[in-house]
Amino acid sequence: MEKSREKGLKLTPQRMVIFHILLENDRHMTADEIYQKARAEYPMLSPATVYRNMEQLVEAGLLTHLDLGGPSTRYDTNLDDHHHFVCEKCGKVTDVYLKDIRYELDPEKSDLSNVRIDSPQLYLHGVCGECG
Amino acid sequence: MEKSREKGLKLTPQRMVIFHILLENDRHMTADEIYQKARAEYPMLSPATVYRNMEQLVEAGLLTHLDLGGPSTRYDTNLDDHHHFVCEKCGKVTDVYLKDIRYELDPEKSDLSNVRIDSPQLYLHGVCGECG
């Protein structure tokens, strides 16, 4: 029975709390933000558990990293093909859906002929409605 | 003489060393990488001085932050209008110059009509020639 090689993620109470937080909140939280909220439901939760679980969820393909400056890694629960707008003032992140994106390299300055591009990610920086 | 209100950045020896490092090296260094190289030239240099100066240079418009996941902030000395390719394997960052970039929002899902967009930044993730 080839069963033993599976490394399944068990659905522990801690994970259920984390899932719950992820479902109820903003899509672009840091591990610490999740930890802070989760302790309300599960006070003995340890930060290490949250950090560990977040990375496991990334590996399992349920989350992705979001790289927006700032000290802490953010996680994105939105797995759709999308992009981001970031407000420079308040830091709020908004998902941006595109119908189309196309870009043309400047061949004199950039040669990407020998690289494999997986995913173009567009980050729109600016000032949001509330701040501007 | 309206001179006293200027807050000039003095050209201290420490700053000269930092400039020197910035000119001679990769365009996407972390503050610590710069510190490590700079101490060779100026052993009593303090890390705080490097971190402090890097942020001052950003404020002065001579550098920009580069947001590429990973633990440390990177600084970009290239002020041209450009974008970045990041190798997922080795982490190397390559400047990408575009002749043109255009994107079309999906109006049903994204409304950016009340935001001001300063700069679209394209990040191309993939695998570089050496790694792929």
Added chain:
DNA sequence: TATCAAGTGATAATTATTCTTATATGCTAA
């Protein structure tokens, strides 16, 4: 010359994260 802003090194402190260790839990094989 007294003053002051800018700048610095040393060090403490903070933040974000990871590691370590001892322990728990539930499945699986004997």
Added chain:
DNA sequence: TTAGCATATAAGAATAATTATCACTTGATA
């Protein structure tokens, strides 16, 4: 049914990156 293993955990130590604090220096300015 029970030993053993993989998965998981809390707690706290440890680490890395960065920032804050403080006392001191320096060069320009009033």
